[in-house]
Amino acid sequence: MRKYLIFYFFILSFAFLSLPSTAYAAPLSSDELISNAKGYDGEPVSFAGEVIGDIMFRGAHAWVNINDGESAIGVWMPGELAKKVRFTGSYKFIGDWVEITGVFHRACPEHGGDLDIHAQSIDKISTGRQKTEKFNNEKKNLALFLLGILGLVWILKLLK
């Protein structure tokens, strides 16, 4: 029995070590991926960030642009995965924060040499929301003050 346990231990250890080092790693930053694109080319990676802009469905797939605060990277994924995204980031919205895993391409042969990630899975970390825009009273007061000055200058201009 003990022999079997040692044997299984070695087998499992070997299997774990032989996996690509990034497969279970924490999400990489966009800066890390773009700066070391050659090293990660063709490797499975995890990347997390806010979905921004439009989700662009192209047939059975979709382009989802994800921004981690440093840069945005285009992620190509099956349409079903893209449908999980509810909010995308813009002026009035905070987009869903998602973590995707997939294969990184320094120059994707399928997409004309774009740097992209072909996602295999997507996990929603937090759901986005609509931002409530608070009226900025300081700006309003400044605008009114300047309006008064502008009126005075206008009158001054009319006086010969």
Next chain:
Amino acid sequence: MILRPHVDDVKIIGYYLGRIILGLGLTMVVPIILGLFLGEVNPVLDFVIGLEVTMIFGLLLTKICSTDKEMGWMHGMIVVSLSWLAATLAGALPLVLSGHWSSYLDACFDAMSGFATTGLTLVENLDHLSYTHNLWRHLIMFIGGQGIVIVALSFLVKGGSGALKMYFGEGRDEKIMPNVINTSRFIWLVSIVFLVLGTLALGLVSLLNGMKPFNSFFHGACIFMAAFDTGGFAPQSQNVLYYHSLPYEIITVIIMILGAINFKLHYHVWMGNRKEIIKNIETITLFVTVFITFFVTAAGLAQTGVYPKALMLLRKGFYQLISGHTGTGYQTLYPSQLINDWNHLSLVALICAMGLGGAVCSTTGAIKMLRVGVIFKALIQDIKRIMMPEKAVVLQKIHHIRGIFLADKQVRAVFLITLAYLLLYGAGAMVGMWYGYPFINSLFESTSAAANVGLSCGVTAVSMPAGLKLTYIAQMWAGRLEFMSIFTLLGFFVAAVKGK
């Protein structure tokens, strides 16, 4: 002996500057209307404040400097150079109020970059910027591309000798029509017609690409304005890479080329003289220089092996090259990829393309095709002179709308401007190196700024030193105005201090 400028000189300059500032302030109404339509309250306030400050300064200047005196060449040149600085300071106000620029200097950097149709940017969190501010970023490229003074010439300043002097001060070498006002209006007509067509084309492609209808046409209008005016701003942080679309890239290439063509050539083609396209020295030179620089870029990229398929190499290499050559600055690569993935051979070819630019009397910056063509023809003329008998008269002809015999005086002027550009590229590179950036990065970014291109290899960032930001602002200003009006301004200050 240098004559000290008279108070009347200052008044003439102040009066016309005031009128141009007023005209510029009125353009802020456009983003205000869009902001009200979309319910973007605080961005609207940013533009109301910007409009008010601009109008106050404009009205005060026209009141204090009120004069009936005629404008001279010196006044025209100085008004133009100061107008671009005033536009930068005023245009930056709504930007900095948005909170997306970390300082007023950064906002001024983007405003100058916009007006000078460069495209280098220091904006933060662009993907969450309001539509109102995004429209303004692209609108200032449209205004700057036509020429700030052209805006005023078209709508505010009465025609006459004053208009002519300001028109030439703004880096335009040619009139299309005998009257400068009609020339300005023709430039606007061409731009508006292409704006409608370009927005429709880009909007429809975006719709088919899966973007929402409003975003499709809003992005279409913004991208058109920045592409036709060879600017390079984009509504999203990934620039043109955001769209992941070959048709989109093809349409922007066409628009960039249209923007890099001489408005005079546009006029002749519109009038039915289509043969001019293949006869004109500028289009021939553009074709030759694009071919040569792309050949070298492609050879460099083939060495790196980063794009193993021909289509990939063409899509990435040709796009950045055309974008650089036309002075647009649209990128389908991340800035650091240029340094990490491209080798020095391909980068140098791209730098050369950026430094050459498009046509005169277009929206591009840099040395420009007419000058490159003239230099080449002058070289041929000199070789002929050496080979022919001493008493032989060697004439060299170029075709630019009509046949012109090259005169030594003309060649000298061309060489002087070319030399000034080369010095400007080199000076900016030296400042970059002084701040510790590598040679190739410094030269790339400096050429991009001075030639009003906007491609970046990563030097331009919020964290870059303030001195370098100021250097690039000065380069963008000098490069866009083609030096003469800035030299005149400097001469005016020297005369004010040392004159008698």
